[in-house]
Amino acid sequence: MKRSAAIIAALALGAALSAEPVTFEFWHAMAGTNGDVTQKICDDFNASQSDYKVVPVFKGSYADTMNAGIAAFRAGQAPAILQVYEVGTATMMAAKGAVKPVYQLMAENNAKFDPKIYIPAITGYYSTTEGKMVAMPFNSSTAVMYYNKEAFTKAGLDPNKPPVTWPELFADAKKIKEAGYPGGFTTSWISWIQLENFSAWHNVPFGTLSNGFGGPAARLTFNGPLQVQHFTNMYNLAKEGVFIYGGRENKADPVFTSGQVGIYFASIGGYGSIKSASKFDFGVARLPYYPEVKGAPQNSIIGGAALWVLTGKNAAVYKGVADFFTYLSRPEVQAYFHEKTGYLPITTAAYDLAKSQGFYKANPGPEVAILQLLNKTPTANSMGIRFGYMPQIREYEDQVWEDILAGKIAPKAGLDKMVELGNAKLAEFERLNK
Amino acid sequence: MAKQYEFPSKGLPYLLVLPQMIVVVLFFFWPSIQAVWQSFFLQDPFGGRVLFVGFENYANLFMDKSYAASFLTSTVFAVAVAMSALVIALFLAVQANRKIAGATFYKTMLIWPYAVATLIAGVLWLFMFNPNVGVIAWVLQRKLGVNWNYLLDSNQAFLLITLAASWKQVAYNFVFFLAGLQSVPATLLEAAAIDGAGPAKRFWTIVFPFLSPTTFYLLVMNLVYGFFETFPIVHQVTAGGPGKATEILVYKVWRDGVINLDLGGSSAQSVILMFLVIALTVFQFRFIERRVTY
Structure with missing residues (x-):
């Protein structure tokens, strides 16, 4: 009798400790290896903390993913994060009521966010003329x-x-x-x-x-x-x-x-x-x-795609998204993504890390691309x-x-x-x- | 006169057709109404900004010369696909219907292409005929001296998608023609043969009239297929190119709506297509069906 009471108490305690994490969806168009790597990064993020859970959902081609996002938004069922290819940038920027700019998201959640750590030719593509980052670059080439x-x-x-x-x-x-x-x-x-x-x-x-x-x-x-x-x-x-x-x-x-x-x-x-x-x-x-x-x-x-945060979610979800973006920007995460998929790292720290890991000795190609982006400070x-x-x-x-x-x-x-x-x-x- | 059945209560028949009506309204009428509605607006895809523009989306289409060209391309394409698919299928069905060795094998082989998804069919044709890496393209260029490059030659591109689309439809038509042929009474054919009618005479005076309901049905289906269901082939093989040479109407609707996110323009095109289908159906049932003997 006593023992079962103890078990019940332990179970209750366990349930309280493992309170359901705040879950949010991330719709993407990454197939094959890219899809596996995306899944792995999300799993790692989920394992790294217990407050939030990001659920990556593959939605087909870039166009399919964008259309799915649009339809879901119009039906009030939008995911928190939507991957959109670079040609959709102007459409997303014009959709003011639908998008929560990344710089605003990071500021609201007091997330550690320094725009200077990113490669300007990459983040610039998704920034306002004042240099404020509107979307989070994900896979860039x-x-x-x-x-x-x-x-x-x-x-x-x-x-x-x-x-x-x-x-x-x-x-x-x-x-x-x-x-x-x-x-x-x-x-x-x-x-x-x-x-x-x-x-x-x-x-x-x-x-x-x-x-x-x-x-x-x-x-x-x-x-x-x-x-x-x-x-x-x-x-x-x-x-x-x-x-x-x-x-x-x-x-x-x-x-x-x-x-x-x-x-x-x-x-x-x-x-x-x-x-x-x-x-x-x-x-x-x-x-x-x-x-x-x-x-x-x-x-x-660059070409490729970025992550856009859609409106209509609660504060807890946005806190989770901000944490996820901070996690994504870590050098080791970026270097992993870069080395596994061939897409470019979005921070200079990740580039240095890949270099120190000797990645470019066996794969000189990707470094050519990075140096081409870093060649000069981007102009208008x-x-x-x-x-x-x-x-x-x-x-x-x-x-x-x-x-x-x-x-x-x-x-x-x-x-x-x-x-x-x-x-x-x-x-x-x-x-x-x- | 046919005997009329009456339901005991007035409500029952309505109740019985209700499920079907729900399906029709939900999946046919509702989207159609939406398309008509959206065709009068300019809107951002997320629906944040909407601007009423009246008939402007239609006016843009009718002033665009390339849209008229797309109309013509689609019509020629649909007719070419329907005709070649019907003629080839009929020929093959008549041959396979004879008492020949391995008839079952031929029949199975001829039906097979229908099991291939249209998109995959497109990929197959793409790989065979790609001017740079295709096997058949290689034979055409190196062995037969044909300057084969459908990526830049409009006529070749058109020919290729017509062939690819017909190939797929031949199998479908073949099944129906074969079934139709098997219902032709052998006694009639034998009697005609005894009276001295040759194979051609027997075919045109006995077999073909027997097949007319089948042919009519297939004609309707093939035209609809040519106009509306061939877009995966176009998408895979030519993407509407070179230039706009193979941009058929339904491909343009899809492209403008799904890829280019021009909802107003794409909706206006759908509405035009809708009227096209209505006109096509009315025409077929009024003028061609009269010549069909059931």
Whole structure:
């Protein structure tokens, strides 16, 4: 009798101690390895304390995840944290009643938060013009150049000296084709790499008002002389068969990994899959630039996704989210995420940690990407891109680029058309978000 | 005259159709009404800002030349898919219906593609025909000397999605045609043969009329498929490209709504599609069904 009373008392005490943690959801689009790593980080956070429990939920593609978040918000069932890809940034920023800015969340919860520990080219993308962080960068990547060392050797080029400027690259690409390869170079993401990153890397505007950071009155201006020159060059090389078109987004991956071309522009986020798919030794190098452009190279800009905090939750949940974000920013967590997924660390401390762990000795590629972001302090032209209807704008760019390559429209007229189509959508965006 | 049945109470029939009505209202009428409603607004996806714009979303579409082009592309595509899928399936069904060795094997093989999800079908065709890494593309380019590059050649892209979409539908049509053929009385065919009618004559005067209800049903289904269910193939294989050469209406609706988050514009397109379906159905039942003998 006494014993059972003791057991009951012990159980009651145990129940009181292990009071239900405050639970909140984190909707994301991380599949495969990235999904496993995300799960692991959340599990580790949950194990590191007992007050809060973050529940990661995989919602499909980036677009699916964003749509699920929107639908849930409209139904009053939103998750506390929603992962949104970089092209959704302007839409999220415009959704004022729906988003709780990260800087505000951290301040309200007295969380240890020093914006200076983050890599500016990464957090800048998700900050206001005053530098206040609105969303928490999660998985960030940037565009780099991959080159096939075997192809370089066969073409009589030095496999340890990748081209640094565009004219050098064009010359090398021609030699690779002459050496018997079907083509010289190709690119993924014509929009993100050859327009957005290209403009930032040369410190020329992609649009007005600091590439849209200044508000919805911004318009696209990427039909400047430099971009026209670049597109004309690529078009001419396409006619000669030196540039091979591999499709939209990252559909050109197999063109490089199957050895059809020697040089490829793609996200550093694809480093792991390119590594496992290619049977040759390859190198990663910085994006080339046009040497006559003053100040080039500047810094490249990021792609990927960030975590947005949605409104309508109680204070306890927000405290938990703030704790989770603090946890996420820890160097060891960031370094783990970086080394396992290939995405870039968001703090300089995490970069130093990965370096001291010897990560870049075996994987020099990701360091190239980080150094490219850290190359210079970001300017109004290289902080990022923030326009409404960004997925639509990129779609116009894809469509017209194909028409340019098919010879249906001249490069200059094509860029003008992209800008004109995009600006019509931006006028709509401005009208709604005045 | 057919005998009429009457329910003992007035309420019972309504009660019996109620579950069906709930489903129809909830999943068909309600979203349709929402689409009509949303097509008159400009709104931010989270619903924070809403701006009434009247018929502006429609006006934008009708002033956009590429939308008219998309209309034409969709129509040509749907008709091409329906026709080729029907003709090929009918031909195969007639052949498989004969007494040949291994008929069961052929039949099974021909039905198989229907079990493949449309999205996967798209991936298969993508891998075979990709100009840079596809196996068939390699044969076309290196062995046959065809300048195969559907990523930039609009006609090739159109041909490819038509083939991919038809391939999938042939299997479906085949099953129905085969079932239809098996219901043609053998005695009629034998009598005709004795009277001296050749195989072609027998087919057109006896078999084809017997198949007309099946053909009509399949025509309706195939056009609907061509217009509305082929979007995973387009999504996988061409993403509407090159340029806008294969941007069919239903793909554009999905793209503008789900990816581009242009809810007003996308809703206006859905409403237009809705009227298209209504018109298509009315046309088919009024004009084509009259020529069907049940």
